[in-house]
Amino acid sequence: MAREIADPSPALDRVVQSSIRPLYTYLSGIVGEMIRQEGSAEREGRVTFLCAMSIVGQCLHHFTGKHVMAALGPADFDPADIERFTD
Numbered sequence: 001m002a003r004e005i006a007d008p009s010p011a012l013d014r015v016v017q018s019s020i021r022p023l024y025t026y027l028s029g030i031v032g033e034m035i036r037q038e039g040s041a042e043r044e045g046r047v048t049f050l051c052a053m054s055i056v057g058q059c060l061h062h063f064t065g066k067h068v069m070a071a072l073g074p075a076d077f078d079p080a081d082i083e084r085f086t087d
Helices: 002-006 012-035 040-065 066-072 082-086
Strands: none
Touching: 002 040, 012 040, 040 066
């Protein structure tokens, strides 16, 4: 998936439909429940999308930038320590 995201080929649509969309649907369901608010469904859907994409961006940053983060971080920093990030 990472390669297809970084350098899309004609297979991108298949990857999105078979792998990425199901994960996005799951994530946006969680986010949507967390931010449920009064207002239009259109606005709520847009806010849910933006929040989900923000989460995805942060996850991708921690994946692709892990070597830089390790080089910049304190000696005891481990980029694989997901618990520190979630806290």
